[in-house]
Amino acid sequence: MKSPKPLPKIGLLYLDYVLRFFDKSNFKNWPDKIEHVTYRWGNDKQRFINEVKRKKIDVLIGNIPATAYETFRDISRELPNVRFLPSLDSQFSNKSKENVTHFCNKYSLPTPKTEIFYIPDQADQFLVNAVYPKIIKRSYGPSNYGGYFVHKVNNYREAKTLLWEKKYYPVYVQDFVPMEADIRVMLIGHKPVCAFWRRPPEGEWLTNTSQGGSMDYQAVPKGVLDLAKRASRAANAEYWACDIALGKDGKLRILECATAFAAFPYIRDWIGQYLMWLLSDGRFRKPNIPLYNWEELGKIDSGLLRKMRHITFGRRAMPSQDSNERFSRIDENGFPILDTEFRFGEEWPSEVWNRQDNFKLATKAADAAVLTPIPGADEQQDPDLGSYEAAKFNEEELRSFLNNIKGIGGKMVDDILDHFGAEGFVEAINADPERLCIIKNLKAKKLNLLKEHWQEQYLQH
Secondary structure, three states: OOOOOOOOOEEEEEEOOOOOOOOHHHHOOOOOOOEEEEEOOOOOHHHHHHHHHHOOOOEEEOOOOHHHHHHHHHHHHHOOOOEEEOOOOOOHHHHEHHHHHHHHHHOOOOOOOEEEEOOHHHHHHHHHHOOOOEEEEOOEOOOOHHHOOEEEEOOHHHHHHHHHHHOEOOEEEEEOOOEEEEEEEEEEOOEEEEEEEEEOOOOOOOOOHHHOOEEEOOOOOHHHHHHHHHHHHHHOOOEEEEEEEEEOOOOEEEEEEEOOOOOOHHHHHHHHHHHHHHHOOOOOOOOOOOOOHHHHHOOOOHHHHOOOOOOOOOOOOOOOEEOOEEOOOOOOOOOOOOOOOOOOOOOOOHHHHOHHHHOOOOOOOOOOOOOOOOOOOOEOOOOOOOOOOOOOOOHHHHHHHHHOOOOOOHHHHHHHHHHHHHHHHHHHHHHOHHHHHHOOOOOHHHHHHHHHHHHHHHHOO
């Protein structure tokens, strides 16, 4: 008897300071050892590549955050025989809202009308003549972080004040679309497996639950599921989530889409089952996930849903009936679980599409003695928005800077350098300062002091 084809060696991709989406338990009954490799930021690229090679990993599974996306573009090129799941192309939309816009435009997916500006004068000219209200967002990252980086501006003065304060770069502006609600749809193998409404509080426009919005699972329109499936297939994503707005004009528009999203543990288990089927050449069964299952599971208390694991569904010709109640919405309606094809080459090469880092304004002369930090890719901190040549920033200079801040001692300085290195520190302080709080005893008060000194010494020139 012919022995089965060997299974690929799986590695789970983790990153320091980033919450883990998958665990080995999501791949229940996988017979071989599942490795894990952790990227540690800073100058860790070559060590990470060497570890993947040493462990002979064939498939790396995991999401890559926005701040590491371009680094992993480089890493994937150094590991041409390793399959990344999701692929780097599928994760293109994870990096920024700008990338979501490029993705949707390429595949004719409906979105609010959007303008993106890298030249400040062009942004200002547009905003002076714009029809308000407008929405201005921080482009970097797939998530709105609970809506805290999404702003409605009612006139030019509000827009100008917001951009002067936030220094968002590039300037990402959308038409304000009055919404009835938005719907999040999660998909596995291009099939919707969970969908729910998010409705704004009375008199408000943000739908995020952290901002007082409400959610429910009932009667999500099929047109919404169709649109989410179109986006998932365009991205060739093994798993995917879309936030889709239902406007008061009755039109659907994609607000966000990405492979990175919050999901209950049982949904991560379903993704694990799907990936095992995908990678095993038929040795594992494709999971059976009935359409509209969320209407029934959504009746369960969310605290319990966060603990439920390994939910499975039988394949019956007729669903069971209990207490004179029957779940009848079980028809697939054209939503089978599909394979995702392995594509060679790059659809979104960084040389073309990493516009946040590649775009340069004409260089101005700068005082060589002034130490200039490397801007975070989501926010350019200098008022001239990239109009100077960025100087190198090394550990000796960082140590000197930190040692001059009262309340930050030598041990904390060593910890910062060990965890982040100079390059990682600059990226964090510019793009996501709260990441620095992973350092022991670096709390809000010291972080504010650190940010103030950084701005005074290096950003006001």
